[in-house]
Amino acid sequence: QSALTQPASVSGSPGQSITISCTGTSSDVGSYNLVSWYQQHPGKAPKLMIYEVSKRPSGVSNRFSGSKSGNTASLTISGLQAEDEADYYCCSYAGSSTFWVFGGGTKLTVL
Amino acid sequence: QVTLRESGPALVKPTQTLTLTCTFSGFSLSTSGMCVSWIRQPPGKALEWLALIDWDDDKYYSTSLKTRLTISKDTSKNQVVLTMTNMDPVDTATYYCARIQYSSGWSPFDYWGQGTLVTVSS
Numbered sequence A: 001q002s003a004l005t006q007p008a009s010v011s012g013s014p015g016q017s018i019t020i021s022c023t024g025t026s027s028d029v030g031s032y033n034l035v036s037w038y039q040q041h042p043g044k045a046p047k048l049m050i051y052e053v054s055k056r057p058s059g060v061s062n063r064f065s066g067s068k069s070g071n072t073a074s075l076t077i078s079g080l081q082a083e084d085e086a087d088y089y090c091c092s093y094a095g096s097s098t099f100w101v102f103g104g105g106t107k108l109t110v111l
Numbered sequence B: 001q002v003t004l005r006e007s008g009p010a011l012v013k014p015t016q017t018l019t020l021t022c023t024f025s026g027f028s029l030s031t032s033g034m035c036v037s038w039i040r041q042p043p044g045k046a047l048e049w050l051a052l053i054d055w056d057d058d059k060y061y062s063t064s065l066k067t068r069l070t071i072s073k074d075t076s077k078n079q080v081v082l083t084m085t086n087m088d089p090v091d092t093a094t095y096y097c098a099r100i101q102y103s104s105g106w107s108p109f110d111y112w113g114q115g116t117l118v119t120v121s122s
Helices: none
Strands: A008-013 A019-025 A035-040 A049-050 A065-067 A071-078 A086-093 A100-102 A108-110 B003-007 B018-025 B034-041 B047-052 B059-061 B071-072 B077-082 B091-102 B116-121
Touching: A008 A019, A019 A065, A019 A086, A019 A108, A019 B071, A035 A065, A035 B034, A035 B047, A035 B091, A049 B091, A071 A086, A100 B047, B034 B077, B047 B071, B047 B077, B047 B091, B059 B071
Parallel strands: A008 A108
Antiparallel strands: A019 A071, A035 A049, A035 A086, A065 A071, A086 A100, A086 A108, B003 B018, B018 B077, B034 B047, B034 B091, B047 B059, B071 B077, B091 B116
C-alpha cells in the first residue's frame, strides 16, 4: 500500500480537463511544498511534469498545473490530448527519516 | 545533456545479492548539491524510493529496506552502485536511478535512467 493515495483511474474526452488528487498526511504533503508529479507511458521511465506543488519544468506544456490544499495535492490537465494518456504518480518529501513517498499511481484514459 | 543508465543482472536467485550500477553523464557527483537516487517499480505497481547518495558521500535509505541496501559512488567513473542483499521474488521490479539536487532544499527527481528489469526467481 502506497503512502500517498491516488485514484486508480480517471478519464476524459479530448479537450476536457481532469484533476488527479494525491492525499497524504501532515507528515508529508501537508508539511512540505515538495510535491512533484510524474508522467509515465508504458515501458518508459517517469517524466517530471510538476515540482514544488505548482512549478513546471522547461518544456512541459502549460496545460499541466498543480496545486495543494492541506494534505491533498492535485494535478490538473486541461485541453486533454491523446498523448496525455499515461500513468501519473505524485511524490512528496516526508522528512529526514522517511525521505520520499510516492502515490499508487493513476491511469489516465483519454476517451 | 544529462543522461543516466542502469546496468546489472536481469535475473537473480532468491537469497542472492543484487548489484546494480548507475552510469551517468552531464553532471558530477563531486559538485555541491548533486545527488543520485534509486527508485524501483514492481511490474504493474507503484514507484518506491530506495536510497540516495549525495556529493558529500552522505547516504540515506528507505526505512523498510535499510538493512538490505548499500549505496556507494565512484566519482571518477561517474557511477553509483546499489547493492541489495537477500533478494526475494517480491523484489522483482524495474530499478531506476535518478538525479536529484539539494540547494537550500530538495529538488525533484529531474532526470531518470531508462530502468533495468530485475527478476528474482530460482
